Amino acid sequence: MTTPDPQPPTPNTPHTPEPQFKDRVYRSPSGIAGGVLLLAIIAWLGIDALITGEGRTPWISLATLLLLVPLVTAFTLRPAVYANEQRLRIRNPFRVITLPWGTVGTFKSGYSNEVLDKDGTKYQVWAVPVSLRARKRAARKEARGETAGPRRGRSPYPSPRPSPVPEGPVRAQGDRIVDELRELLEARGKDPRAQGEASVRWAYEIAAPAAAGAVLLAILLALG
Numbered sequence: 001m002t003t004p005d006p007q008p009p010t011p012n013t014p015h016t017p018e019p020q021f022k023d024r025v026y027r028s029p030s031g032i033a034g035g036v037l038l039l040a041i042i043a044w045l046g047i048d049a050l051i052t053g054e055g056r057t058p059w060i061s062l063a064t065l066l067l068l069v070p071l072v073t074a075f076t077l078r079p080a081v082y083a084n085e086q087r088l089r090i091r092n093p094f095r096v097i098t099l100p101w102g103t104v105g106t107f108k109s110g111y112s113n114e115v116l117d118k119d120g121t122k123y124q125v126w127a128v129p130v131s132l133r134a135r136k137r138a139a140r141k142e143a144r145g146e147t148a149g150p151r152r153g154r155s156p157y158p159s160p161r162p163s164p165v166p167e168g169p170v171r172a173q174g175d176r177i178v179d180e181l182r183e184l185l186e187a188r189g190k191d192p193r194a195q196g197e198a199s200v201r202w203a204y205e206i207a208a209p210a211a212a213g214a215v216l217l218a219i220l221l222a223l224g
Contacts, residue, residue, distance in 0.1 A: 024082070024180070026127055038076065042065065067213030085188055085191070085194065086101065094202060104118070105117050105120070112124055113129070113178055
């Protein structure tokens with residue numbers, strides 16, 4: 001009797017995780033532009049004082065640079081919001097808040113945009129500022145869109161290239177971003193992979209040099 005040759009062991013196939021979409025990143029273009037401009041002015045004045053200054057001027061310039069550069073960076077270039085399937089990460093000037101979607105309660109949009117977790121803790125979203133002017137401009141555009149339809153309909157001459165009709169109401173940029181975050185919360189809030197605990201980390205890389213510059217500047221001014 002012939003016995004069949006033993007089959008070679010099949011290699012274990014690695015577990016392939018489910019695909020995940022990349023983070024959606026939300027930032028303020030006007031904040032970034034203003035921050036770059038401010039940093040360029042501060043660097044120009046500060047470096048000039050360091051090179052050409054006399055006496056205590058270079059030291060005062062150095063202390064001022066240590067104080068202002070982190071602060072300007074924190075309030076203009078740093079703020080961002082990262083959203084993916086599992087969590088919402090908010091990078092504010094001095095803190096980084098990570099909220100799994102299961103811990104997010106709601107979003108509020110008044111004079112500032114805020115997110116509340118299910119415990120009622122409130123976190124401001126610096127990267128998505130509220131512009132009352134943009135809201136008024138969007139309201140005017142929507143009002144014109146509502147009144148433009150009947151006027152075009154009464155014209156005896158059809159337009160060769162009709163204007164596209166926007167889907168949904170006209171919204172300001174910040175309000176559209178909050179709407180997208182609300183949709184993500186509604187879609188992912190009950191997903192088992194989007195559960196966990198909220199975490200808050202302080203941005204010591206911003207606070208430490210700014211505090212050192214403030215202390216050094218205070219000492220130099222006191223000695224003068």
